[in-house]
Amino acid sequence: MTMLDKNGIAKRIAQEVKDGYYVNLGIGIPTLVANFVRDDIEIEFQSENGVLGMGPFPFEGEEDADIINAGKQTITTLPGASFFDSATSFGMIRGQHVDLTILGAMEVAQNGDIANWKIPGKMVKGMGGAMDLVASAENIIVAMLHTNRAGDSKLLKECTLPLTGVGCVKKIVTNLAVLEVTPRGFKLLERAPGVSVADIVNATEGALLFDGDVPEMKL
Amino acid sequence: MIRKTVSGVEDAMVDVQDGMTFMLGGFGLCGIPENMIAQLVRIGVKNLTCISNNAGVDDFGLGLLLKKHQIKKMISSYVGENEEFERQMLSGELDVELTPQGTLAEKCRAAQAGFPAFYTPAGYGTEVAIGKETREFNGKMYVLEDAFRADFAFVKAWKGDEAGNLIFKGTARNFNSCMCGAAKITVAEVEELVPAGELDPNQIHVPGIFVQRIFQGKNYEKRIEQRTVRKRN
Numbered sequence: 418m419t420m421l422d423k424n425g426i427a428k429r430i431a432q433e434v435k436d437g438y439y440v441n442l443g444i445g446i447p448t449l450v451a452n453f454v455r456d457d458i459e460i461e462f463q464s465e466n467g468v469l470g471m472g473p474f475p476f477e478g479e480e481d482a483d484i485i486n487a488g489k490q491t492i493t494t495l496p497g498a499s500f501f502d503s504a505t506s507f508g509m510i511r512g513q514h515v516d517l518t519i520l521g522a523m524e525v526a527q528n529g530d531i532a533n534w535k536i537p538g539k540m541v542k543g544m545g546g547a548m549d550l551v552a553s554a555e556n557i558i559v560a561m562l563h564t565n566r567a568g569d570s571k572l573l574k575e576c577t578l579p580l581t582g583v584g585c586v587k588k589i590v591t592n593l594a595v596l597e598v599t600p601r602g603f604k605l606l607e608r609a610p611g612v613s614v615a616d617i618v619n620a621t622e623g624a625l626l627f628d629g630d631v632p633e634m635k636l
Numbered sequence: 637m638i639r640k641t642v643s644g645v646e647d648a649m650v651d652v653q654d655g656m657t658f659m660l661g662g663f664g665l666c667g668i669p670e671n672m673i674a675q676l677v678r679i680g681v682k683n684l685t686c687i688s689n690n691a692g693v694d695d696f697g698l699g700l701l702l703k704k705h706q707i708k709k710m711i712s713s714y715v716g717e718n719e720e721f722e723r724q725m726l727s728g729e730l731d732v733e734l735t736p737q738g739t740l741a742e743k744c745r746a747a748q749a750g751f752p753a754f755y756t757p758a759g760y761g762t763e764v765a766i767g768k769e770t771r772e773f774n775g776k777m778y779v780l781e782d783a784f785r786a787d788f789a790f791v792k793a794w795k796g797d798e799a800g801n802l803i804f805k806g807t808a809r810n811f812n813s814c815m816c817g818a819a820k821i822t823v824a825e826v827e828e829l830v831p832a833g834e835l836d837p838n839q840i841h842v843p844g845i846f847v848q849r850i851f852q853g854k855n856y857e858k859r860i861e862q863r864t865v866r867k868r869n
Contacts, residue, residue, distance in 0.1 A: 465737065466663045467807045477865040482666060482858035483794075483806035489664040489717075489861040500806055502813040502841075503663070503689070504745040507738030511756065530761075541725070541734075542716030548764060549738030552757035583761035 419611035420592040421634075426560050428453045428636050429607075430519055430590050433558055439463055441510065441550060443520030444488045446560040450519055461497070463515055465546040467506050470498025487546065507546070511553045518554035520547065522561045522586075524576045527623035529586040529598040531559065532578035544581060551582030563591035563620045570622035572596070572603055593617050595634060602626050607634045637832045640800035640850045645675045648823045648849045652676070652788065657685040659744065659789040659815040660698065664690050664717070664861045667808030668697050669792040671825045671853040676701055685709040687784055689740060689811055691721045696859055705729070711784075713737035717861065736764060739781050741811060746783035747818035748846065753782045789819035792853070793842070796826035797835050800844030809841065817846030825853035 427449035436458040595607040602624025662668030692699035724730035755778035794805035
């Protein structure tokens with residue numbers, strides 16, 4: 418079985434980014450999505466610390482301590498960009514003006530619950546903007562590996578970690594598959610190249626629905 | 637014109653006391669009130685409650701106050717860059733209230749605008765909502781969150797004038813402008829303090845009514861937390 422690497426996941430998610438979208442990218446795999454978005458469409462990236470129209474990293478020597486993204490990395494802005502305060506930024510998110518949110522997860526449940534901010538006793542860094550993003554966005558795509566390092570499924574019947582939000586995830590892109598959250602469980606929409614339905618069934622703990630030939634992702 | 641200028645950081649913080657609650661602007665190390673944090677370390681006030689999105693790094697920003705055990709409680713959304721913070725939190729020395737970032741910003745704005753509380757969908761169904769009132773509006777569930785109440789708001793701006801009007805630069809605006817007027821007293825330090833009349837009233841981000849004291853800051857380090865660059869072709 419071959420599976421996608423992180424860039425492959427990002428490349429597939431980039432196909433979900435449509436002309437005219439304002440997009441918020443989380444840290445990790447979601448950040449890579451920016452590298453694969455078609456250049457014939459008009460989109461703007463929002464970073465919740467207060468910028469719309471985020472561009473690439475600055476050239477060496479042109480870093481500005483006052484212009485960073487939510488990952489605290491130095492960035493640049495593109496023509497048409499704007500800066501604003503944190504309350505306005507989350508107004509864009511809560512008010513559903515941002516069209517698409519792409520973020521990582523530690524666990525997703527078949528009812529759309531998501532856990533990505535805390536491992537009790539191990540990692541307690543805080544939720545940052547994740548709870549606001551998942552509670553408000555109409556269109557959330559989770560980018561993650563299908564299983565954890567121990568090989569256990571991250572697509573579960575119920576989350577075991579403290580929740581970030583309830584019933585909010587609509588679509589998941591993993592290294593094995595594209596899935597949609599439905600009232601009856603995870604619906605398998607696409608397989609990664611070279612990955613069989615059986616591979617995906619084995620790696621999924623939550624209810625998995627599929628019918629007929631599940632198409633392979635086009636990358 | 638109502639003049640807000642004070643001579644410097646000592647004057648601006650003369651009535652700061654043990655046990656107070658402070659709001660501090662900044663996102664990571666971007667836009668933090670460097671001069672006033674340094675002064676808090678010098679004064680040595682203790683048992684502080686600090687409302688700030690992050691807690692600095694080990695040797696800069698609020699990390700300097702943590703190292704000296706001046707902070708009793710932190711209210712933040714993300715505290716991942718600071719080992720001393722993690723140590724004090726896990727040992728129980730430090731009380732930490734983790735708050736979703738948008739809720740944190742809105743708790744400031746609500747205080748500034750005179751709202752005692754507001755409903756937000758963030759955190760519904762999670763441990764953040766435990767013990768809080770919830771309510772349905774138009775088929776969606778919301779959590780009731782209280783506005784902050786603080787003694788001082790310490791903010792940093794790029795330019796300011798004698799009347800307390802402020803202009804920010806880039807993403808250094810972040811929580812700074814939300815915190816102005818959200819505490820009993822707001823103190824602003826600025827990189828460039830100019831006479832009244834020099835700033836274009838059309839370009840003001842925070843009107844001076846929200847600021848009680850303003851002073852010219854010194855020796856800004858403006859540290860970069862994650863220096864990311866690309867190569868020239």
